[in-house]
Amino acid sequence: MSEKDVFAGSVITTKLKEVMGWGRKNSLWPMPYATACCGIEFMGTVSSYFDISRFGAELVRFSPRQADLLIVLGTINYKQAPILKRIYEQMCEPKWVISAGACASSGGFYNNYSVVQGIDELIPVDVYIPGCPPRPEAILNGVLKIQEKIEKEAKHQKVA
Amino acid sequence: MILEKLQEKFGSEILETSGSLEKSNLVVIIRKDRTHEILKFLKEDASLSFEMLVDLCGVDYLKKSEKPRFEVVYHLYSLIRNHRLRLRVKIPEEDAKLKTATDLWRSADWAERETREMFGIDFEGHANPKKLLLFEGFEGYPLRKDYPMAKRQKIPVPEEKVE
Amino acid sequence: MINIDDTHTSLMHLNIGPAHPATHGALRFYVELDGETIKKAGSEIGYLHRAFEKHCEHSTWSQVIPYTDRLNYCSSMMNNVGYCKAVEELLGITIPERAQYIRVIVSELSRIMDHLICVGTAAVDLGALSNFWYFFNVREEIYDFTEKICGARLTTNYTRIGGVMRDLSPDFDAGIRKVLKSLDKAIRDVTRLLERNRIFMDRTQGVGVISKEDAINWGFTGPCLRATGVAHDLRRAQPYYHYDEFDFEIPIGTMGDAYDRLMIRIEEMRQSSRIIEQALTRLPDGPFIVSDPKIALPPKSEVYRAIEGLMNHFMLLVDGIKPPQGEIYSVTEAANGELGFYIVSDGEARPYRVHCRPPCFPIASAFGKMVEGSMIADAVAILGGLNIVVGELDR
Numbered sequence: 001m002s003e004k005d006v007f008a009g010s011v012i013t014t015k016l017k018e019v020m021g022w023g024r025k026n027s028l029w030p031m032p033y034a035t036a037c038c039g040i041e042f043m044g045t046v047s048s049y050f051d052i053s054r055f056g057a058e059l060v061r062f063s064p065r066q067a068d069l070l071i072v073l074g075t076i077n078y079k080q081a082p083i084l085k086r087i088y089e090q091m092c093e094p095k096w097v098i099s100a101g102a103c104a105s106s107g108g109f110y111n112n113y114s115v116v117q118g119i120d121e122l123i124p125v126d127v128y129i130p131g132c133p134p135r136p137e138a139i140l141n142g143v144l145k146i147q148e149k150i151e152k153e154a155k156h157q158k159v160a
Numbered sequence: 161m162i163l164e165k166l167q168e169k170f171g172s173e174i175l176e177t178s179g180s181l182e183k184s185n186l187v188v189i190i191r192k193d194r195t196h197e198i199l200k201f202l203k204e205d206a207s208l209s210f211e212m213l214v215d216l217c218g219v220d221y222l223k224k225s226e227k228p229r230f231e232v233v234y235h236l237y238s239l240i241r242n243h244r245l246r247l248r249v250k251i252p253e254e255d256a257k258l259k260t261a262t263d264l265w266r267s268a269d270w271a272e273r274e275t276r277e278m279f280g281i282d283f284e285g286h287a288n289p290k291k292l293l294l295f296e297g298f299e300g301y302p303l304r305k306d307y308p309m310a311k312r313q314k315i316p317v318p319e320e321k322v323e
Numbered sequence: 324m325i326n327i328d329d330t331h332t333s334l335m336h337l338n339i340g341p342a343h344p345a346t347h348g349a350l351r352f353y354v355e356l357d358g359e360t361i362k363k364a365g366s367e368i369g370y371l372h373r374a375f376e377k378h379c380e381h382s383t384w385s386q387v388i389p390y391t392d393r394l395n396y397c398s399s400m401m402n403n404v405g406y407c408k409a410v411e412e413l414l415g416i417t418i419p420e421r422a423q424y425i426r427v428i429v430s431e432l433s434r435i436m437d438h439l440i441c442v443g444t445a446a447v448d449l450g451a452l453s454n455f456w457y458f459f460n461v462r463e464e465i466y467d468f469t470e471k472i473c474g475a476r477l478t479t480n481y482t483r484i485g486g487v488m489r490d491l492s493p494d495f496d497a498g499i500r501k502v503l504k505s506l507d508k509a510i511r512d513v514t515r516l517l518e519r520n521r522i523f524m525d526r527t528q529g530v531g532v533i534s535k536e537d538a539i540n541w542g543f544t545g546p547c548l549r550a551t552g553v554a555h556d557l558r559r560a561q562p563y564y565h566y567d568e569f570d571f572e573i574p575i576g577t578m579g580d581a582y583d584r585l586m587i588r589i590e591e592m593r594q595s596s597r598i599i600e601q602a603l604t605r606l607p608d609g610p611f612i613v614s615d616p617k618i619a620l621p622p623k624s625e626v627y628r629a630i631e632g633l634m635n636h637f638m639l640l641v642d643g644i645k646p647p648q649g650e651i652y653s654v655t656e657a658a659n660g661e662l663g664f665y666i667v668s669d670g671e672a673r674p675y676r677v678h679c680r681p682p683c684f685p686i687a688s689a690f691g692k693m694v695e696g697s698m699i700a701d702a703v704a705i706l707g708g709l710n711i712v713v714g715e716l717d718r
Binding site: 033034035036037039040041043044047048049062064074075077079080083084087109110112113114115132133135 | 341342343348370371389390393397455462463476477713714
């Protein structure tokens with residue numbers, strides 16, 4: 001018997017970067033940075049109705065050192081801004097950022113002296129999820145978009 | 161009955177009264193000089209016994225061009241007697257100071273800090289007059305009528321030391 | 324020989340910062356520790372200050388209602404009811420009977436939703452994760468119905484000045500009665516897991532005790548005050564919207580500790596369920612909003628068919644509601660305590676000053692004093708039972 005017959009069906013060949021991309025996207029460890037109402041919708045997303053662990057992102061880690069996906073849920077104001085920046089800097093590469101909700105993406109309807117008009121003034125964002133608050137399906141869609149992005153990064157061999 | 165008691169003891173301070181106890185909208189407007197005495201009387205008198213200070217807030221009457229400009233509003237509530245009172249104290253802009261009520265009710269603590277940072281009214285004798293809701297280094301008093309709503313500030317640098 | 328008294332010790336400063344799982348949002352407190360015991364504690368808030376009161380001065384009377392949703396986002400319909408009640412008292416109008424009963428039903432549903440989150444997350448902080456899932460499933464079932472009546476799950480914007488936005492959906496009665504049955508089952512499951520649980524009792528009984536006099540002096544209201552033994556509930560003391568006609572009990576605690584606060588919330592959910600059933604049975608027919616053209620938008624059938632309807636619609640949207648000059652302080656019994664709105668009007672289309680009295684503001688200010696002398700783990704248990712929602716704390 002040749003090797004092809006012995007190993008048929010149990011071995012696949014691929015590129016190393018694609019395997020790394022596949023592994024990264026299916027085992028995201030999110031860090032929910034929940035400040036306001038969007039945080040409650042995120043709690044709904046991780047609950048059994050709209051399970052986020054179907055997509056691999058089950059282990060929510062509240063420490064930035066242990067997480068690779070920062071989900072900013074809720075309004076960020078000027079007092080909170082330095083803390084968000086510090087948390088982002090404490091995360092290790094590779095890391096991605098989702099800005100969930102209208103307040104995090106653009107300040108929402110709070111255009112005043114105290115609210116940062118979008119967290120992209122502070123940190124680079126990968127995916128924006130609109131909504132006030134976004135439905136859990138929208139948050140899951142955002143996670144899927146991050147997974148697509150990770151896959152593309154792996155294929156085009158961009159540094160994460 | 162509350163009004164008669166107040167009139168007889170502090171009649172010179174009362175500027176205006178309105179409303180009634182039965183409808184839960186009794187309002188007394190006073191000058192600021194003997195505020196602390198009046199509050200102490202309202203708390204300790206046996207027939208009034210306002211043992212809870214529900215809220216304390218400030219109002220800026222600049223737009224209505226009224227003098228004095230500011231007002232500090234005390235909302236008092238008596239659980240035993242089940243009645244409420246609103247005490248409005250007129251504060252002129254040139255002399256925006258008032259004696260603290262934290263020795264009578266602990267609930268005045270944070271409410272006074274917030275009123276101070278939003279309007280600039282000083283509460284003398286307050287143990288910890290630091291900013292409550294705004295970041296250290298914020299300039300201006302946001303809830304005054306002449307403060308623009310969408311004025312941006314510089315993003316603060318985090319403080320190194322924890323108190 | 325080294326004597327333990329000779330060792331040099333100093334207090335450790337620990338920052339339990341705004342990005343922390345157990346602080347339920349953006350709340351920071353800092354402690355001075357001697358080993359694990361807290362010697363001094365203080366808290367810092369303001370990490371979610373969104374200038375609600377300044378926005379109210381720049382929006383019309385009806386445009387303020389979405390801002391009130393986001394005050395206590397766990398039970399947003401109660402904030403809507405609180406604000407609209409204040410404006411209606413300023414205008415001096417009474418809303419139709421059907422609208423009053425609808426507001427009672429949605430307020431009690433919101434109270435249930437708030438307590439579900441509070442008890443669920445408090446148990447998670449102590450390590451008991453399953454209760455959170457059981458309670459959140461009930462919350463999802465209630466969301467189905469809030470979506471049917473107002474279109475949104477969480478930030479509802481349901482009430483309008485003069486009534487409510489839309490009538491209840493036709494399947495509301497039967498559907499909510501089913502939801503109350505699954506709520507009952509969830510409460511039974513959770514009480515079986517928590518009420519006589521050795522670990523839960525050890526961690527919460529005797530922890531964070533506050534006396535009656537201290538609680539009143541600090542300005543506590545709501546479940547935290549009732550846990551100390553004071554039988555005070557605004558639905559009984561100053562009833563509104565026919566609350567004096569409903570048959571329900573007010574659970575009162577004895578010790579004033581964290582265990583009492585959580586158990587009272589669970590019992591309040593059962594009582595709210597009773598109120599909803601009674602209100603559904605007594606719900607009268609009729610209009611759900613006043614028909615005064617200066618206050619409420621006319622129904623669309625009139626706007627499209629009659630010229631008066633079109634003119635009323637136009638004038639109301641361009642000019643706006645204009646309450647008379649004056650001021651009002653109106654209270655409702657929210658899930659956490661006394662939610663008050665102090666409104667000053669100068670007769671214009673925008674409020675002159677709106678001040679919201681959040682129920683958890685005095686409770687959060689007392690937190691530093693409550694944890695002194697206890698251990699760090701106790702501080703987490705105490706914080707869970709207080710139900711501090713930062714949206715309304717910071718406004």
